[in-house]
Amino acid sequence: MPAQRPLAVEPSAELPAVVLRAAVRQPLIYRKRLAEWGNARPGDVVAVYAGDELIGYGLFNPRSEIAVRMLSFGAQLPDAGFWEARLRRAVALRRELLRLDEHTNAYRVIHAEADGLSGIVVDRLGDVLSAEAFSLGMYQRGMDLLQRLAPLCDARHLVLRGSPQFLSQEGDDAPLRQSPGCPEQTIITEYGTRFRVSPGGGHKTGFFCDQRENRRRLAEFCRDRCVLDLCCYTGGFAVQAKRLGQAREVTGVDLDEEPLQLARENANLNQVRVRFVQADAFGYMREMIAQGRRYDVVVLDPPKLIRTRAEYDEGVRKHFDLNRLAMRLVEDGGLLLTCSCSGLLGEEQFAELLRSAARQAGDELPGETPSGRRRHGPRSMQILARTQAAADHPVAGDVPETDYLKAFWLRLTD
Secondary structure, eight states, rough: OOOOOOSOOOOOOOOOOESSOOOOOSSSEEGGGGGOOOTOTTTOEEEEEEEEEEEEEEOOTTTTTEEEEEEEEOOOOOOOOEEEHHHHHHHHIIISSSSSSTBSSSEEEEEGGGTTTTTTTEEEETTEEEEEESSSHHHHTEEEEEHHHHHHHOOEEEEEOOTTTTHHHHOOOOOOOOOOTTSSSSEEEEEEEEEEOOTSSSTTSSSSSGGHHHHHHHTOOOTTTTTEEEEEETTHHHHHEEEEEEEEOEEEEEHHHHHHHHHHHHHHHHTOOEEEEEHHHHHHHHHHHHOOEEEEEEEEEOOOSSGGGGHHHHHHHHHHHHHHHHHHTEEEEEEEEEEOOOOOHHHHHHHHHHHHHHTTTTTTTOOOOOOSSSOSSOOOOEEEEESSSOTTTOTEEEEEGGOOOOOEEEEEEO
16 A cells, blocks of 8 residues: 655655656656666656756656656756645636635646646545645645645545556556545435535546536426436536426436445435436447437547557447447437547547437447337437536646546537
8 A cells, every 4th residue: 555645845855866768848757768766766756857847746646658747847946835836726727716615616626737736636626635645756646735725725534546547557556545534425416406425435536527617508408308428427518407497307327336225325315316327338228229219419428448559449449439329319499418538539530420420320239139110320410519627627738638628518409
């Protein structure tokens, strides 16, 4: 178990040096760019040089493909004053500029490189700060970071976990850490709708704050309509479609029972009726197609299907097949909100995938049951809007991968 380490570097500390093959000014420095690293050990804060020139300071891990995650450039040492300023700047974006507290008590406070803190994301979930670390160095300093951040966010409880790929990517374990008395569940609010979340369980930090504005926007299309929410997780889109959107009928589908139980609790918490089904999205859609079922509004928000470049081709095929099936389920003139959170799949590549899926929407897939009620032929597709993650998930100008969430709003006609 990696030990926790202090966040701030003492001004008198002698830091190990890492020397680059050539000068770069990027927050993510890959191992192949390193010339030497002397006595630097995994998780250390290091001084980064190109020759004799000091580039800045970063967190080091030679086991990771991303060997250095830069904290600062130039001579600014990541001391107590540095961290205080960096954390206050991140909080000010959410609480002062975006004024998120007026609408919700669940939002992202730290968004990795986009807030100058590579290797960690932090969500405020009510009075809980829930963090997911992607780098060994940040994980080792995660509890200290959360303790400094908590009073700036009116939070009382802390949760720190490693990413699902932490062991394979960082070469170490990252067990769940919590502050004493941290609750297993907490209730958050989003535009008046309440959600029960598990900060220490489930995916990511426990709740997908990035879709908050898309959930509210979708509700505007749902009044008196039939809605299908595929890969619904804990029911965010489904519950908002019913409560904010006043949909006539809402069905949520997910493969995992644990988040579905939370989804049912969330519907009950808001006194709305939503039908939740435990099923594989592929199989469920094929069954509905065979029955001739169609919906006015369909939401397709799958989990991350492309985590590495080795998964790219398979992930693209899954996105294509999911969208081709989902397009068949949309009523003539209805709406499909389709999303991808895979940063390696670019927006234009995703758009072309959707165009191809629409052209082939009438083609049979292996294993489908023939039905005389199934629609044949392509679908006409109009792109009404392209949206991204909510503004509390800003994009770093020098790290394109932080522009990860793509949401396409499509009107489909026969």
